[in-house]
Amino acid sequence: MTPELRHMLRDDDLSHEEQKQVLELAIKFHHDRFYKQPFAGPQAVAVLFDKPSTRTRSSFSIGVAELGGYPLVIDKSGSQLGRGEPVADTARVLDRMAYGVVWRTFGQDRVEEMAKYSTHPVINALTDDFHPCQILADFQTIAEHRGGVENLKNQTIAYVGDAANNMSNSYLLGGAVAGMNVRVAGPQGYLPRPDIVADAERIAAENGGSILVTTDAKEAVKDADCVFTDTWVSMGEEAEYAIRSKPFWNYQVNAELMALAKPDALFQHCLPAYRGKEVTAEVIDGPQSVVWDEAENRLHAQKALMTWLAGKARGDESLLA
Numbered sequence: 001m002t003p004e005l006r007h008m009l010r011d012d013d014l015s016h017e018e019q020k021q022v023l024e025l026a027i028k029f030h031h032d033r034f035y036k037q038p039f040a041g042p043q044a045v046a047v048l049f050d051k052p053s054t055r056t057r058s059s060f061s062i063g064v065a066e067l068g069g070y071p072l073v074i075d076k077s078g079s080q081l082g083r084g085e086p087v088a089d090t091a092r093v094l095d096r097m098a099y100g101v102v103w104r105t106f107g108q109d110r111v112e113e114m115a116k117y118s119t120h121p122v123i124n125a126l127t128d129d130f131h132p133c134q135i136l137a138d139f140q141t142i143a144e145h146r147g148g149v150e151n152l153k154n155q156t157i158a159y160v161g162d163a164a165n166n167m168s169n170s171y172l173l174g175g176a177v178a179g180m181n182v183r184v185a186g187p188q189g190y191l192p193r194p195d196i197v198a199d200a201e202r203i204a205a206e207n208g209g210s211i212l213v214t215t216d217a218k219e220a221v222k223d224a225d226c227v228f229t230d231t232w233v234s235m236g237e238e239a240e241y242a243i244r245s246k247p248f249w250n251y252q253v254n255a256e257l258m259a260l261a262k263p264d265a266l267f268q269h270c271l272p273a274y275r276g277k278e279v280t281a282e283v284i285d286g287p288q289s290v291v292w293d294e295a296e297n298r299l300h301a302q303k304a305l306m307t308w309l310a311g312k313a314r315g316d317e318s319l320l321a
Contacts, residue, residue, distance in 0.1 A: 003315035011174035026304035039069025091117035135174035179207035185220035
């Protein structure tokens with residue numbers, strides 16, 4: 001197998017078959033947390049945070065350690081990036097020391113520039129445009145509740161709320177890669193960019209799936225296999241909640257909306273969740289909710305992704321399955 005440097009910057013950086021490989025590997029890590037240790041040594045992986053985090057910080061820090069490596073966790077306030085050092089300069093330095101870079105940041109251009117100057121894998125741990133690691137965990141959760149990765153194809157998933165955010169974008173692209181029927185619903189002014197929808201439609205057509213973008217939450221959720229939502233207000237905008245949340249109240253995931261989905265439909269939320277706002281307590285704490293499985297699977301899915309990328313970069317096929 002020829003070494004091939006790969007990054008995970010957006011959800012369509014994986015093909016349909018590659019996504020399946022990563023998800024199958026994630027399920028193996030769920031059954032055996034020490035299934036493979038590609039970073040034994042330990043090799044360091046730099047885990048950078050420009051934004052606050054609970055699940056991303058925990059899952060990547062613990063994940064790198066369980067893969068035999070050393071997680072070098074760097075907050076914005078503790079790096080020269082936070083003082084204006086060019087991304088390219090930081091990339092060149094980390095590239096000499098760390099096996100790879102995981103970055104939770106703002107603009108998508110930042111992770112793309114990091115990857116441009118890196119000779120090791122770079123992983124987008126969240127940007128303003130995409131959240132691909134969350135989608136892998138979400139799809140792993142569906143697979144585990146639906147009998148395996150092969151059964152992801154043709155599942156119908158519905159995302160409602162702020163359809164112009166990174167989660168909506170990633171469900172569109174990641175779901176298209178999986179061959180799912182993806183529906184996203186949000187109010188006018190909060191719908192996904194046309195270029196992302198066009199990419200999703202093209203990829204879905206290649207993999208037997210479909211894309212629907214609508215302003216009607218009921219249309220999106222009707223007969224869905226899984227329903228997703230996210231907070232209506234992004235980090236740093238909490239003080240404006242009363243104003244910013246006004247367009248979204250018709251998109252709250254409550255018992256009435258969930259009743260339109262299939263009787264065994266799953267509910268997922270990437271967290272943190274605000275009960276009584278984007279989702280009611282009755283739903284998120286109810287029997288259809290799998291949010292805690294979903295949160296745990298961030299660990300397993302990200303370990304699988306890091307292992308898979310390491311296998312590609314080293315030309316080591318044993319790390320891909």
